[in-house]
Amino acid sequence: MKGTVAVTVAALFLVAFLGYYSETSRYTEVVGTGVSEGVIDNSTNANVHEVVxxxxxxxxxxxxxxxxxxxxxxxxxxxxxxxxxxxxxxxxxxxxxxxxxxxxxxxxxxxxxxxxxxxxxxxxxxxxxxxxxxxxxxxxxxxxxxxxxxxxxxxxxxxxxxxxxxxxxxxxxxxxxxxxxxxxxxxxxxxxxxxxxxxxxxxxxxxxxxxxxxxxxxxxxxxxxxxxxxxxxxxxxxxxxLEYRKLGRNTGVITEPIFMEKCVNELSELQDSLDVAESFLTKYEWGVYNIVILPPSFPFGGMENPLLTFASPAIIVGDKSQVNVATHEVAHSWTGNLVTNRNWENFWLNEGFTKWSERAIIRKQRGEEFYLVSAALGNSSLYGDLELYGDDSTFTSLHPNYEGANPYDTFSRVPYEKGFLFLTHIQNVIGNDNFEMFLIIYLDKYRMTSITYTDFIDTFLEFIESYFSDQERKNILSKIDFHTWIFGTGPPPVQLNFTTSNLEISRKLADDYLLGKGTPENHDVFFDYFSLLKCIFLQRLIDRAEDATIPILEQIDIDYQLTNTIDPEQKYLWFQLCIMAGYDKVIPSVDEFLGQYGRQKYLLPLYRALNGYDHDLAVEFFNKHKGMYHPVAVVNVGRILNPDSY
Incomplete structure (x- = not known):
């Protein structure tokens, strides 16, 4: 590769275990000195520099x-x-x-x-x-x-x-x-x-x-x-x-026997997701891919354990609307499991790459609109977390400073969605085919190792030196502000557009309801939307919650029966909106929902909203349901309701 500096085995050993990087490293061209990676991992007590x-x-x-x-x-x-x-x-x-x-x-x-x-x-x-x-x-x-x-x-x-x-x-x-x-x-x-x-x-x-x-x-x-x-x-x-059922050539599902048929039907496209991923990434190196549908107390949508992906039963809805969670965990087989962040400050290398790969898979499977709407909804969730932390918080950076914090306590949508936006920006600059070529080189180079942002940038610079002219390289680097993307706090430095006509219609439908003039004339378009487009409608209402009156919410519920929908993604957004607006007719349904799912994506925003609406009621619901929550969820909800006790 043109311009590549020879790397000795000894140097590779130091990179892997000591995090050493010289100030002459390629990445300093575009990032400067950045942040020292001399410490392997601030979140461990282990003396890994002496024994491994x-x-x-x-x-x-x-x-x-x-x-x-x-x-x-x-x-x-x-x-x-x-x-x-x-x-x-x-x-x-x-x-x-x-x-x-x-x-x-x-x-x-x-x-x-x-x-x-x-x-x-x-x-x-x-x-x-x-x-x-x-x-x-x-x-x-x-x-x-x-x-x-x-x-x-x-x-x-x-x-x-x-x-x-x-x-x-x-x-x-x-x-x-x-x-x-x-x-x-x-x-x-x-x-x-x-x-x-x-x-x-x-x-x-x-x-x-x-x-x-x-x-x-x-x-x-x-x-x-x-x-x-x-x-x-x-x-x-x-x-x-537990029992096992084969789904495809090298895919299967594990769950309780009583739940098996629902899971088999819902996950029938899992093999296709794995095959599509392998078609543009590198070889799948884990042999088989099995997914476990756990009881409701599992606090996450999914967890990418190799050979044994864990997933919430919330993804088994009956209409395959939530199986993109499984697609995300499939993508982790490469980014996260095969190539891993060396420390949790570089968590975006796991999740940003995986979110990009997940959406690349669904783009190939379900088309451009599904991809764009997924990205737009993810972008909205990112801005929600940015607002929660505050734009100046280090936790809104792709390379946060934990300062001794438990890294789990700082996890948010930032490494997922801001990381996705960063990689998508690079993809837009160099072109999709070139980006997929770079991704294969990156995965091959670092397979079975743990890396930091410096490795990523060095490899990218090597790639553009090898495949682009000097003028093209200068043009590319003039458009990618690596330092601000990685170390900057707050919103990303480049705003990307994921607009579609249906997405705009969905948002306008929400705006029309908020006019307070009853049911909009085109309200029935909602029934033809896939789940993510319906969530765009609901997210728009949440973004304008101050304009949502109780009569407006009553009309929306009459028209769409959102309080009774089977889709948990719509439900948690709807309940969040209703609590914020004081629409107390949904409170019994909120109580039931909080006892049905232990997934933190649903629990944390709902308990935050409840805590602002009626603290005592939020505590009552928590005490009623916490026996079915995972210990991690108990701690995190407890911190919302009573920070001094958790």
Whole structure:
């Protein structure tokens, strides 16, 4: 490649583990010095510059009576320095029983908590006899506790089948340290294996290949292996009354038997989504793609665990209107799982690229209008979060300064939608075919590694040097303000247009209702809209909520029956609007909805609106329903209603 600087193996090692970058790096041409990436990850206590995990083996028993997982974690580690005398790990809300080296030597350990937002550091004293580059095993006996954030234990009545207890994990961003003691950072990727014991009628799946399944007395034992290196946040487990159904050549669905037929029907196009993604990205490297439809307490739309994507039952509506969530998780198989952000300040490299890829897939599957409306709606959600934080907040930047915060507490639509807009702007400047060529080069270059924005920019500059003339290169760089896009706060520096005629008609329909003159003449166009266009109508009403009177909302509800719609995306927007406008007839339906779904996308804006409308009522609903919410959702809703207690 013309102008490419040769990179030695040693330099690659430093990039991967030390985050080192010289001031002569290519990206300084367009960004300047930017932000130092010398620290691998501020959100870990692990001393990854001295020792790194190569493999993790979990040997755990799932105790549904005590609601704990207990057993051992064996870390196969490599010393990066001479005279290694201490191993620091992340371990939060865990009870440590014993720590041993592979020779059986028991090791001393202690906890301290330099940063309470990310949990304590488990410091383990090791003999100085370990040599540089030596690979050794460290085995830790431990148990989770009732404070563990990564495990959601459910009683049978909290499941669809009401027959067996259930448990699932969620480890992103830094909650894997509450499942096992380890180096909980995306800067470290390792393979893993597991041996999981459960009651014999409880089926277990993990984000790994299922090797074998057998019974021992009253227990089921299942073994797993993941041979592709992954970051700790992608370790996942689900156990309950579960079955598997094949959907396509290498796709399948896992859920409770009573829910299976609905899921199979709704996800019938999953194989096509995977095939379309593979047609313009690189080879799919994970073998199979399975999606698990979880109980309602799952707090997210989806989670991209390899071989075991998790998804909310909210995406199973009956009309395939919400399956784009599954498409997003499919796209993560490349951006996030294969090429990963090295630290959470670079989270947009996961989510911005994935949002771009998701919309590229649906553009090829469903056409230009669906793509444009999806992007327009995402843009509206971005501005909602910008307003929530304030334009000067570092959390509105693609490279936020966490200042010791738990990265999860800062997650928003910013890395998704602002990241998507940044990449779409680049796509517009260099052309779609060129951008897809760059994306393949980027994915091939960094597969199975963890990177920062500097790697992305260096590769982009190498690409345009190789495929464009000097004048074209200068023209391209004159149109892309890398520094403001990545480090600037507030709205993106370039406003992109995703307008369609139907989108404008949908917004105008909302405006016509807000005139207060009854039902608009063309109101019936709404019935032909797909879900996203209906959400555009509702978002417009929310944006102009101060003009929405109760008689206007009553008329809209008469015309469209939004209080009773089966579409949760429309429903949560409608309820948010009604609460803001004081349309209290919907309050019983809001109460029912809050007890039906634990997805934070719905919970957080509705509880914010309720808190402004009637704090005591919001607390009453929360206390009524929080038993079915995930621990993470309980904390985040609790912070809205009573910040001093959470």
């Amino acid at each position: 995990t190569k493999h993790l083996h979990l040997n755990l028993t799932l105790d549904f009576d005590e609601k704990v997982a207990k057993g051992t974690a064996t870390l196969t580690m490599e010393a990066l320095v001479e005279g290694l005398d201490q191993i620091d790990l992340d371990a939060r809300y865990l009870e440590i029983m014993e720590i041993k080296l592979q020779d059986g030597q028991t090791l001393d350990y202690k906890f301290d908590e330099p940063n309470p937002n990310i949990g304590p550091k488990l410091s383990i004293a090791v003999p100085k006899t370990i040599q540089k580059n030596e690979v050794f095993n460290l085995t830790i006996g431990y148990s989770t506790t009732n404070k563990t954030l990564s495990l959601n234990w459910l009683e049978p009545e909290q499941t669809a089948g009401n027959t067996l207890p259930y448990v699932f994990t969620h480890c992103e961003a830094i909650d894997c340290r509450t499942l096992a003691p380890l180096q909980d950072t995306p800067s470290v990727k390792s393979t893993y294996s597991a041996l999981i014991r459960s009651p014999k009628d409880i089926k277990v799946y993990m984000s790994a290949q299922n090797l074998e399944d057998w019974t021992e007395g009253d227990s089921r034992v299942t073994s797993f292996e993941m041979n592709v290196p992954i970051p700790s946040y992608l370790i996942a487990l689900v156990a309950g009354d």
